[in-house]
Amino acid sequence: MYIVVVASLDSISGDGQAAKAALNTRKTYIGLCWTDQHVELMKVHLRDWVLNEMKREGATYWNADYVRHLDTLARISRRVCFRMLVGKGVCPPGFHIIC
Secondary structure (H helix, E strand, O other), X not given: OOOOOOEEEEOOOOOOHHHHHHHHOOOEEEEOOOOHHHXXXXXXXXXXXXXXXXXXXXXXXXXXXXXXXXXXXXXXXXXXXXXXXXXXXXXXXXXXXXX
16 A cells, blocks of 8 residues: 655644655645744745755755856855955945855
8 A cells, every 4th residue: 555645734834844844845735824923934944945955956956057146146245345345445234244
């Protein structure tokens, strides 16, 4: 006997582990969140997880174009930051991490 899961209903979605498992296997997942705050936290948590998976080679969502895009943005940001540092002696807000 074989059991094939094509969809999952989670009445206490908690920390999102069941959602991640469903995402990894590309199965439908329905998780119930009981507060608006929990909904927002789950959205942010799962979005960040998927974006990190897109950077991890071999992951279900790995995307070479996305990784190249991030590398290009990082190089551009470093150049802009360096020019600002040289020109004004100060790194603009949001760029100090990259400098």
